[in-house]
Every structure is written in C-alpha cells, then in structure tokens.
Amino acid sequence: MVKNSELLDSLLRMDPLKKPSYICFANVHMLIEAYRDASVRKAVNSSTLTLTDGMPLVMALRFLYGIKQERITGMDFMPALMKEAEIKGESVFLFGATIEILDKIESRAILDYPELKIAGKISPPFGKLFDKDIVDHVRIINDSKAKYVFVSLGCPKQELWMAGNSPRINAILLGVGGAFEVYAGTKKRAPEWMRKYSLEWFYRLIQEPARLIKRYLVTNSYFVILLAIQYLQIKFFGIFKIKSRSDLD
Numbered sequence: 001m002v003k004n005s006e007l008l009d010s011l012l013r014m015d016p017l018k019k020p021s022y023i024c025f026a027n028v029h030m031l032i033e034a035y036r037d038a039s040v041r042k043a044v045n046s047s048t049l050t051l052t053d054g055m056p057l058v059m060a061l062r063f064l065y066g067i068k069q070e071r072i073t074g075m076d077f078m079p080a081l082m083k084e085a086e087i088k089g090e091s092v093f094l095f096g097a098t099i100e101i102l103d104k105i106e107s108r109a110i111l112d113y114p115e116l117k118i119a120g121k122i123s124p125p126f127g128k129l130f131d132k133d134i135v136d137h138v139r140i141i142n143d144s145k146a147k148y149v150f151v152s153l154g155c156p157k158q159e160l161w162m163a164g165n166s167p168r169i170n171a172i173l174l175g176v177g178g179a180f181e182v183y184a185g186t187k188k189r190a191p192e193w194m195r196k197y198s199l200e201w202f203y204r205l206i207q208e209p210a211r212l213i214k215r216y217l218v219t220n221s222y223f224v225i226l227l228a229i230q231y232l233q234i235k236f237f238g239i240f241k242i243k244s245r246s247d248l249d
Helices: 004-013 028-036 038-045 055-065 074-088 099-112 131-144 157-168 179-184 192-196 200-207 209-237
Strands: 021-026 049-052 091-096 117-122 148-152 172-175
Touching: 004 074, 021 028, 021 038, 021 157, 028 038, 028 055, 028 209, 038 157, 049 055, 055 209, 074 091, 074 099, 074 148, 074 172, 074 179, 091 099, 091 131, 099 117, 099 179, 117 131, 131 157, 148 157, 148 179, 157 172, 192 200, 200 209
Parallel strands: 021 049, 021 172, 091 117, 091 148, 148 172
Antiparallel strands: none
C-alpha cells in the first residue's frame, strides 16, 4: 500500500537526472481509457507509479482483493509537494491549462509558499501538439532546472504526453489534471462527505453537466460492468485480471 507520506519521501529522494520518472493519478475515467485504448494502457502501465486518485478504485481494490489502499489525489498531493519543495529548496514547473489559470496558481502559491520557486510555466496550444511545440517545451522545462513538473492536460492526453516525453525531461512529471483549476480557485472541489462516499464525480457533473454527462454515463457504466465481471471471475474461477477489452473477446 502506498501512502501520501511515503510517496512524498520517495519523490524527495528521486534523482530525475539518473532516471526519468512520471506519475499517474488514476480514476475511473483513466481506467476505462486504458482498458479501451492500448496506447493509453501502455502509458499508464509504464509509469513510475500509478496512484488511486478515485475513491471508486480504492473501494474496488478493497472489495475485490482486500487491499486497503489509501486514496492519493492530485488535488491533495500537488499542494503537499509544493510545501515540501519549498522546504527543500526545490523548484516546480507548471505545464497545461490556460495562462490565466497558471497565473492564478502562481499568485496563490506566492501567498501559501512564499519561498517556493516556480521555475516556469507553459500553457500549450489546445488540441494536438506538433513536434516543434514539444521540442520547444522540453527545452524550456529542462532549461528551468525544475525538479517537479505538474502536468494538467486532461486524461488521456497528459498520460500520453508524460509517457512520450519523460525520457527527455530532467524532472519528475506528475499528471495532476483538475488540480490546477481547483488550486487556482476557478472550480470548487466536492465537500468532504461527498468525497468520502465516492460522490465527487456527481459534484463535478452538477458543475459541468453538458460536458460530463456522456462521459460519466459511459465510463461509470463500463466500470460497474467490469467490476462485476472481475468479481465473478474471482469467485468462480480464481483471480483473473482483466487487462484490456481483448481479454473478453
């Protein structure tokens, strides 16, 4: 079982110059994207760590395997790592979202962690990133000497970006997704009681129904079906891990 405190200690000891590293914070959406798309699955499985960001995954691990995994969210971990980076004199880099959101994050971080060095920030073009853009971004990040890069491009774009570029970046990449908007204050996070009972997705749906209703109808339904199949396979045939859609074809 990975814990927040243990993860922080591990990251602070990592040397990105010796070993490229990237971390995924998995929720139901990412799990289904990985299940349906081989390239996303490879990106997630090749990560240094894939952590349980979503409460449904925490509950599924306990229900299926009796694993009492702590929930580790990008929204909680990003400020925690910023605090530790301030104490250790390490710098961070912000990659993703809009320049307005990046400016808001920087403004808040100055108040929360006055000694923290934000080595740079990039708001990449929306949509497909071309090779020239990627080369320029990698160069800017490396030139900044940042140890940690917080990445917010949305799933699965950020996971594919981290997997593809981590070998060339001398920093630890963390795909924190929606943590940017929450920390910037442009979106509110679900109350603690909703997070506890795995209802954070419903809170987000209320905030953005037009954008999220189709995604949640598909991904949540898919997740419940896969959970049921996995349970039946364990109960009647022993442990069998569903790796991809092809396992059921």
